[in-house]
Amino acid sequence: MKKILLIVCVLVFNFNTFSQEKTAKINFKTTEIDYGVIEKGSNGIRDFEFTNDGNSPLIITNVKSTCGCTIPKKPNKPILPGESEKIQVKYDTNRVGFIRKSIIVSSNAQNPTVILKITGKVTNKVNSTGLEKKSKSLIEEEY
Numbered sequence: 001m002k003k004i005l006l007i008v009c010v011l012v013f014n015f016n017t018f019s020q021e022k023t024a025k026i027n028f029k030t031t032e033i034d035y036g037v038i039e040k041g042s043n044g045i046r047d048f049e050f051t052n053d054g055n056s057p058l059i060i061t062n063v064k065s066t067c068g069c070t071i072p073k074k075p076n077k078p079i080l081p082g083e084s085e086k087i088q089v090k091y092d093t094n095r096v097g098f099i100r101k102s103i104i105v106s107s108n109a110q111n112p113t114v115i116l117k118i119t120g121k122v123t124n125k126v127n128s129t130g131l132e133k134k135s136k137s138l139i140e141e142e143y
Contacts, residue, residue: 022055023054023055023109024052024056024058024079024109025053025054025058025109025111026050026051026052026053026111027052027053028048028114031117033089033117034119034120035091035122036121037121038120038122039093040125041093043093044091045088045089045091046088046089047087047088048086048089048103050086050087051083051084052079052081052085052109053082054109056081056108057079057080058079060075060079060087060105061107061108062105063087063103063105063106065102065104066102066103066104067101069092069095070089070091070092070101070118072087072088072090073089073090074087075087087105091118096122097121097122098121099118099119099120099121100117100118100119101118102116103118
């Protein structure tokens, strides 16, 4: 009787082990990056780091942005379970104004679509001497 019970337990354990679905799971450290206030022409490259927390290789099939001012770069190789990688995003900082862009990541993960966001503001480079010269020339024009 003990042998039969042991055999049944082993079969149930093996059945549960083999029936587990193999899936990739993409887990980003953050899904939003705030550039803050940056000057025109400054470095617009940021990285979204992620890990494959699944039990199957993760394949990033597509990464696209909502406009041409944001260029994403995806990993070209599969990310094995437990490995980390990054999606690089380059924003064109020669465009002055607010940054509110989305990057759509498609993969074979359990959650196949993830939306990443970048925010911030690009300003013109203005130093105190530039302001003083501009103010002085405006005052001289008035008189």
